[in-house]
Amino acid sequence: MSFIRSPAVPIESINPKVRNCEYAVRGEVFNYALRLQEELEKNPGSRPFDEIIYCNLGNPQALNQQPITFFRQVLALCEYPALFDSDETQKLFSSDAISRARQIRAMLSGNSTGAYSHSKGAKGLREMIAAGIALRDGYPANAEDIFLTDGVSSAVHMIMQLLIRSERDGILCPIPQYPLYSASIALHGGKLVPYELNEASGWGLEVFELKRRVDMAREDGIYVRALVVINPGNPTGQVLSESNQQEIAELCRKEGLVLLADEVYQENVYVKNKKFISFKRIARSLDYEENELSLVSFQSISKGYYGECGKRGGYMELCGFSEDVKDQIYKVASVDLCSNTSGQILASLVMNPPKPGEESHELFLAEKEAILSSLARRAKALEDAFNSMEGVLCQKAEGAMYLFPRIKLPEKAIEAAKKVNMAPDTFYALKLLDDTGLVFVPGSGFGQAPDTWHVRTTILPEEHKIPAIVSRLKAFHESFMREFRD
Amino acid sequence: MGSDFTASVTVDSINPKVLKCEYAVRGEIVTHAQRLQQELQTNPSSLPFKEIIYCNIGNPQSLGQHPITFFREVLALCDHPALLEKPETSALFSSDSISRAQQILSSIPGKATGAYSHSQGIKGLRDAIAAGIAARDGFPANADDIFLTDGASPGVHNMMQLLLRSESDGILCPIPQYPLYSASIALHGGTLVPYYLDEATGWGLETSELKKQLDDARSKGIAVRALVVINPGNPTGQVLAEGNQQQIVEFCKNEGLVLLADEVYQENIYVDDKKFNSFKKVARSMGYGEEDLTLVSYQSISKGYYGECGKRGGYMEVTGFSSGVREQIYKVASVNLCSNISGQILASLVMNPPKPGDASYESYATERDGILKSLASRAKALEAALNSLEGVTCNKAEGAMYLFPRIRLPEKAIEAAKAAKKAPDTFYALRLLESTGVVVVPGSGFGQVPGTYHFRCTILPQEDKIPAIISSLKTFHESFMNQYRD
Numbered sequence: 001m002s003f004i005r006s007p008a009v010p011i012e013s014i015n016p017k018v019r020n021c022e023y024a025v026r027g028e029v030f031n032y033a034l035r036l037q038e039e040l041e042k043n044p045g046s047r048p049f050d051e052i053i054y055c056n057l058g059n060p061q062a063l064n065q066q067p068i069t070f071f072r073q074v075l076a077l078c079e080y081p082a083l084f085d086s087d088e089t090q091k092l093f094s095s096d097a098i099s100r101a102r103q104i105r106a107m108l109s110g111n112s113t114g115a116y117s118h119s120k121g122a123k124g125l126r127e128m129i130a131a132g133i134a135l136r137d138g139y140p141a142n143a144e145d146i147f148l149t150d151g152v153s154s155a156v157h158m159i160m161q162l163l164i165r166s167e168r169d170g171i172l173c174p175i176p177q178y179p180l181y182s183a184s185i186a187l188h189g190g191k192l193v194p195y196e197l198n199e200a201s202g203w204g205l206e207v208f209e210l211k212r213r214v215d216m217a218r219e220d221g222i223y224v225r226a227l228v229v230i231n232p233g234n235p236t237g238q239v240l241s242e243s244n245q246q247e248i249a250e251l252c253r254k255e256g257l258v259l260l261a262d263e264v265y266q267e268n269v270y271v272k273n274k275k276f277i278s279f280k281r282i283a284r285s286l287d288y289e290e291n292e293l294s295l296v297s298f299q300s301i302s303k304g305y306y307g308e309c310g311k312r313g314g315y316m317e318l319c320g321f322s323e324d325v326k327d328q329i330y331k332v333a334s335v336d337l338c339s340n341t342s343g344q345i346l347a348s349l350v351m352n353p354p355k356p357g358e359e360s361h362e363l364f365l366a367e368k369e370a371i372l373s374s375l376a377r378r379a380k381a382l383e384d385a386f387n388s389m390e391g392v393l394c395q396k397a398e399g400a401m402y403l404f405p406r407i408k409l410p411e412k413a414i415e416a417a418k419k420v421n422m423a424p425d426t427f428y429a430l431k432l433l434d435d436t437g438l439v440f441v442p443g444s445g446f447g448q449a450p451d452t453w454h455v456r457t458t459i460l461p462e463e464h465k466i467p468a469i470v471s472r473l474k475a476f477h478e479s480f481m482r483e484f485r486d
Numbered sequence: 487m488g489s490d491f492t493a494s495v496t497v498d499s500i501n502p503k504v505l506k507c508e509y510a511v512r513g514e515i516v517t518h519a520q521r522l523q524q525e526l527q528t529n530p531s532s533l534p535f536k537e538i539i540y541c542n543i544g545n546p547q548s549l550g551q552h553p554i555t556f557f558r559e560v561l562a563l564c565d566h567p568a569l570l571e572k573p574e575t576s577a578l579f580s581s582d583s584i585s586r587a588q589q590i591l592s593s594i595p596g597k598a599t600g601a602y603s604h605s606q607g608i609k610g611l612r613d614a615i616a617a618g619i620a621a622r623d624g625f626p627a628n629a630d631d632i633f634l635t636d637g638a639s640p641g642v643h644n645m646m647q648l649l650l651r652s653e654s655d656g657i658l659c660p661i662p663q664y665p666l667y668s669a670s671i672a673l674h675g676g677t678l679v680p681y682y683l684d685e686a687t688g689w690g691l692e693t694s695e696l697k698k699q700l701d702d703a704r705s706k707g708i709a710v711r712a713l714v715v716i717n718p719g720n721p722t723g724q725v726l727a728e729g730n731q732q733q734i735v736e737f738c739k740n741e742g743l744v745l746l747a748d749e750v751y752q753e754n755i756y757v758d759d760k761k762f763n764s765f766k767k768v769a770r771s772m773g774y775g776e777e778d779l780t781l782v783s784y785q786s787i788s789k790g791y792y793g794e795c796g797k798r799g800g801y802m803e804v805t806g807f808s809s810g811v812r813e814q815i816y817k818v819a820s821v822n823l824c825s826n827i828s829g830q831i832l833a834s835l836v837m838n839p840p841k842p843g844d845a846s847y848e849s850y851a852t853e854r855d856g857i858l859k860s861l862a863s864r865a866k867a868l869e870a871a872l873n874s875l876e877g878v879t880c881n882k883a884e885g886a887m888y889l890f891p892r893i894r895l896p897e898k899a900i901e902a903a904k905a906a907k908k909a910p911d912t913f914y915a916l917r918l919l920e921s922t923g924v925v926v927v928p929g930s931g932f933g934q935v936p937g938t939y940h941f942r943c944t945i946l947p948q949e950d951k952i953p954a955i956i957s958s959l960k961t962f963h964e965s966f967m968n969q970y971r972d
Binding site: 309 | 543811814824
């Protein structure tokens with residue numbers, strides 16, 4: 001690429017909000033890993049490891065997790081309906097996949113996945129999702145409250161755009177948080193109002209901390225518009241208890257905050273003493289009237305046991321918004337016409353998978369359980385590994401797909417990092433990458449209490465690779481501590 | 487901020503840019519049509535027509551256009567790669583679709599079609615697209631300049647977000663324009679600087695008009711950042727002459743404007759005396775490189791002969807930005823991770839379709855030519871019909887998918903519209919809908935010279951419906967004129 005002499009767009013002239021936004025998950029450490037990978041490809045053996053293992057991103061299928069067979073059968077049939085007319089098709093596709101695909105196609109405009117759908121998503125698919133939500137929660141859901149989007153990220157942007165008028169509009173976000181929130185708040189020109197999760201109590205969310213932060217922000221002249229809660233948590237993996245959730249809902253109701261419930265890991269719970277409860281169910285079981293609490297619940301096809309990140313599907317369910325505000329949201333959705341139909345179809349399958357008695361149910365259940373039990377085992381193995389390392393303390397991953405260990409870095413290491421103008425956790429993560437090929441994301445990318453250092457890793461590398469990963473990790477950490485120990 | 491906590495989000499407290507933005511293509515008329523459609527479903531003979539015909543939106547497959555068989559074969563195989571291991575598959579899929587699917591799968595790391603890809607899109611697919619661009623233009627294209635997006639719309643938003651710092655930043659847009667531009671400028675807080683296309687000369691684009699509007703905006707303190715050109719035009723259908731394109735390139739270069747070239751209708755040309763030239767080709771053939779012109783070229787999978795609107799695929803080819811700005815563009819793309827894989831795959835197929843000698847070539851070419859020929863003949867039939875109506879003139883659709891006739895509304899009609907509190911063209915379009923079931927979009931949704939009225943109608947209803955549409959259109963118009971003629 002040639003260099004530009006006097007570009008029409010000098011960097012100082014671009015939108016400062018773009019310059020301010022950061023997204024560490026695909027940031028510095030990741031970009032360095034890409035370069036190392038290119039080197040390795042050109043020159044195998046040039047590094048002390050054979051392969052780069054990307055533990056920076058919740059991207060299961062990139063690490064060889066297989067998609068759910070039934071889901072992909074339905075998708076293929078929807079895309080190429082000529083298959084319905086062939087005899088061979090019965091041998092290649094289960095009968096319930098065939099009938100589900102026919103049912104879905106009839107719900108689509110022109111019976112085609114190639115047409116723009118309704119801007120909220122095809123009505124029939126939204127109805128299926130609403131039915132799935134009602135079954136999950138025991139309370140009804142309305143297809144008109146559901147907006148299907150290209151992954152949850154698009155939906156989060158829409159809500160930030162809706163709620164943020166200026167930098168005096170604040171959004172409460174957990175520290176640590178998934179940096180889509182900090183990035184989208186920056187892009188839309190608002191203010192991130194942090195609330196700290198309590199590491200000592202398994203990343204507990206204390207309502208008095210929330211209230212304190214709301215009050216502090218208001219004293220500074222900030223209009224606090226919404227509260228982001230990620231449950232199960234990212235990067236922390238904690239699953240909220242029901243009573244905790246009730247307190248949160250009550251706070252939002254009292255303080256007039258929109259509750260933004262990121263529930264994309266709802267199918268990823270690994271401990272027996274916790275279960276996922278949607279905030280919708282919490283609100284309804286507290287007997288709130290619809291207009292007492294404004295709630296946006298986000299769900300995605302990227303996580304769970306389905307891991308369909310690349311298909312870009314998800315939805316937001318809006319409760320407690322007036323019709324005219326929903327009309328505005330619809331209007332913004334209509335500017336980009338609709339989300340992609342593969343993602344819409346997968347969202348309907350995720351919320352309405354094969355049931356007992358159906359032909360595909362057995363295989364579906366076996367695939368699902370194998371994936372979830374393996375995730376739980378990998379979470380434990382990596383958590384134990386971290387906890388065995390000198391100066392490292394790792395909270396249990398009750399859910400989600402990550403571990404967020406705290407590393408007590410020795411003074412010498414912190415000095416060395418300062419010398420090269422780097423955050424200490426970035427310094428650690430880069431050295432780790434150089435030595436082991438493992439790509440973690442420095443905790444500063446998510447936020448952390450001052451003077452604490454963390455890294456986030458996923459629990460997604462294949463199970464058979466975990467022992468080698470653990471041993472490389474331990475060896476690296478020992479040698480790092482030898483070098484920098486006080 | 488009041489203490490009324492039960493309505494924390496009202497239309498008065500949401501982002502005013504959201505309130506300001508409009509998108510008529512799915513606006514008032516369409517909402518009304520959907521209500522009428524529901525009425526028809528419950529009560530089939532309640533209205534003077536049997537069905538609603540949606541001519542408001544360029545959505546070919548919703549009106550019966552079939553997708554390209556080869557494209558859907560490849561998509562189905564990529565969606566369910568397990569098929570490639572089954573013996574029955576070779577009886578169901580063409581051999582070249584099988585090998586193309588295998589080729590695409592090997593370009594995806596881990597063959598994981600459900601994984602998040604590189605944030606610009608899968609490298610191998612970008613290579614195929616770059617090769618397609620080079621074959622089209624005769625000038626090289628770089629895969630690193632390509633950003634695959636969920637349709638062209640997100641790419642437009644990215645540029646508006648990048649370039650608009652405040653309402654003192656302006657973007658030159660054609661009047662009439664496709665209202666994604668006006669909507670995204672409003673959402674990102676900028677100023678639309680209009681330039682008028684000349685209806686009398688087939689919607690010609692005069693650089694003198696560009697210069698006049700640019701100077702006028704600058705004298706008002708607007709920093710004009712970019713020029714949007716839609717070629718072939720939407721809603722106008724004009725195809726620019728090469729000489730005209732050269733003037734536009736020269737203009738942008740001299741004035742330091744980013745050229746935003748919306749080229750999504752590049753495959754939709756219906757006249758022998760015009761052809762599509764990409765702005766990239768025009769600039770390069772003038773000897774202009776990246777240091778002379780900042781150019782963003784948009785292409786989509788939604789139009790052409792492929793019409794894959796619902797799959798949400800497209801790309802922007804970004805040239806002439808400094809590396810610092812490019813990094814910012816990449817960073818914003820990374821926040822939402824990547825565009826959907828099906829759309830990425832289709833974009834690579836659109837830019838690299840079957841070639842002569844390939845097993846599917848003949849059937850592919852037959853499908854393609856059949857669709858394009860039919861579009862040309864429908865364009866002609868509808869254009870002739872519109873020109874036969876009293877007081878209506880309709881410029882030829884040289885390309886794209888629309889007709890944008892001008893209707894000379896009698897004074898009495900304009901009064902009646904005022905009394906009904908509707909723009910005169912909206913009034914006409916509503917009456918047209920209520921009498922015939924045909925849904926068009928009022929010209930005010932696209933912009934028009936003040937005091938003129940238009941509507942946009944697609945050329946997409948199936949050929950066998952065109953005669954009935956024409957006849958109901960004529961009948962309606964006659965009766966409308968009878969009612970309101972001066």
